[in-house]
Amino acid sequence: xxxxxxxxxxxxxxxxxxxxxxxxxxxxxxxxxxxxxxxxxxxxxxxxxxxxxxxxxxxxxxxxxxxxxxxxxxxxxxxxxxxxxxxxxxxxxxxxxxxxxxxx
Numbered sequence: 001x002x003x004x005x006x007x008x009x010x011x012x013x014x015x016x017x018x019x020x021x022x023x024x025x026x027x028x029x030x031x032x033x034x035x036x037x038x039x040x041x042x043x044x045x046x047x048x049x050x051x052x053x054x055x056x057x058x059x060x061x062x063x064x065x066x067x068x069x070x071x072x073x074x075x076x077x078x079x080x081x082x083x084x085x086x087x088x089x090x091x092x093x094x095x096x097x098x099x100x101x102x103x104x
């Protein structure tokens with residue numbers, strides 16, 4: 001969907017969320033703890049929310065939320081983000097967007 005691609009390309013780190021989703025909140029907190037402020041787009045507050053949700057599923061997001069995009073590319077949902085984090089691969093992806101120096 002065009003809206004997804006446009007929002008993802010305009011924001012370094014974008015998370016499609018729902019206001020009532022605890023996993024969405026958890027992923028947002030993870031990014032904040034890693035020193036980045038992702039843009040959260042709540043699809044339950046978007047008039048096109050149902051279409052966005054369907055499009056995210058078609059794009060391969062297992063959730064459909066949270067759906068995390070970094071540098072305009074779909075990273076995935078909670079499982080993919082946590083796998084990247086635990087393997088040490090997430091920090092290099094987000095380094096350009098970190099607001100403070102993280103100790104390694």
